[in-house]
Amino acid sequence: MSERRTLGISRAAKDGARPDVSNFNVTGARLERLKERARQQRRNPTDAQKALWTALSGSGLGGVKFTRQAVVGSSVVDFACSSRWIVVSISAIDANPEVDALQDRKLADVGIRVLRFTEDMVLHRLEDVVQTINAEVNKPFDKRRARARFAPGMESAEG
Numbered sequence: 001m002s003e004r005r006t007l008g009i010s011r012a013a014k015d016g017a018r019p020d021v022s023n024f025n026v027t028g029a030r031l032e033r034l035k036e037r038a039r040q041q042r043r044n045p046t047d048a049q050k051a052l053w054t055a056l057s058g059s060g061l062g063g064v065k066f067t068r069q070a071v072v073g074s075s076v077v078d079f080a081c082s083s084r085w086i087v088v089s090i091s092a093i094d095a096n097p098e099v100d101a102l103q104d105r106k107l108a109d110v111g112i113r114v115l116r117f118t119e120d121m122v123l124h125r126l127e128d129v130v131q132t133i134n135a136e137v138n139k140p141f142d143k144r145r146a147r148a149r150f151a152p153g154m155e156s157a158e159g
Contacts, residue, residue: 026074038069038076045069048090048122049078055130056088064137072112075103084137086113090122113141 026034045053049068056066056079070080072087079088087107091100104114115136117129 026071030074031071034071034074034076038071041076042069046090046092046119048119051126052079052088052090052122052129055126056133061130061134061137073107073110075107077107081137084113084141085111086115086133086136088133089114089116091116091118093119 041049045068053068055061057068064081064084066079066081066088068079070077070087072080077087078090080086081088089100089104091097100116104116107114113136115133117132122129
C-alpha cells in the first residue's frame with residue numbers, strides 16, 4: 001500500500017532553524033486528527049467550497065491539478081496545488097481574522113503561496129476568484145528556490 005502524498009514540507013526541526021517554521025512538520029496523533037478533519041470537511045463542504053471545486057476540479061484551470069481539503073503542514077486548507085505550491089482558503093463569515101492570518105503566515109513562511117477569499121466573494125464573484133487563482137498559477141515559480149530558502153544555513157535571497 002503506497003502512502004498518499006500531501007502538499008507539505010518534509011523538514012525536521014534542527015538547531016538554528018527559524019522559530020516560525022521549526023514546528024511545521026506534524027506527525028503522530030495530531031496528523032491523524034488533521035487527516036480526519038479533512039475527510040469530514042470533504043464529506044460536508046460549504047456552498048462556497050462546492051462552487052469553487054466545480055471550477056478547479058478536473059484540471060479545469062489550465063491543466064493544473066488541485067486537491068480539496070488537503071493537510072498542509074499543521075493546517076487543513078480548502079484547496080491545494082502541490083505542483084505550484086499554492087493553497088486556496090475560503091474564510092467563513094464567522095472566521096477569526098487573526099487565526100486566518102496566523103495560518104497564512106505559517107504557510108507563506110515555508111514558501112507556499114496563499115490565496116484567501118471570503119465565502120461571499122466565492123459565491124457572488126466566482127469568475128473574479130477563478131481569474132485571481134489562474135493568474136497566480138501562471139506566475140513563474142521555482143520550487144527549488146522556495147525550498148532553498150529554508151535549508152539550514154541558507155538565507156533567503158528575497159530578504
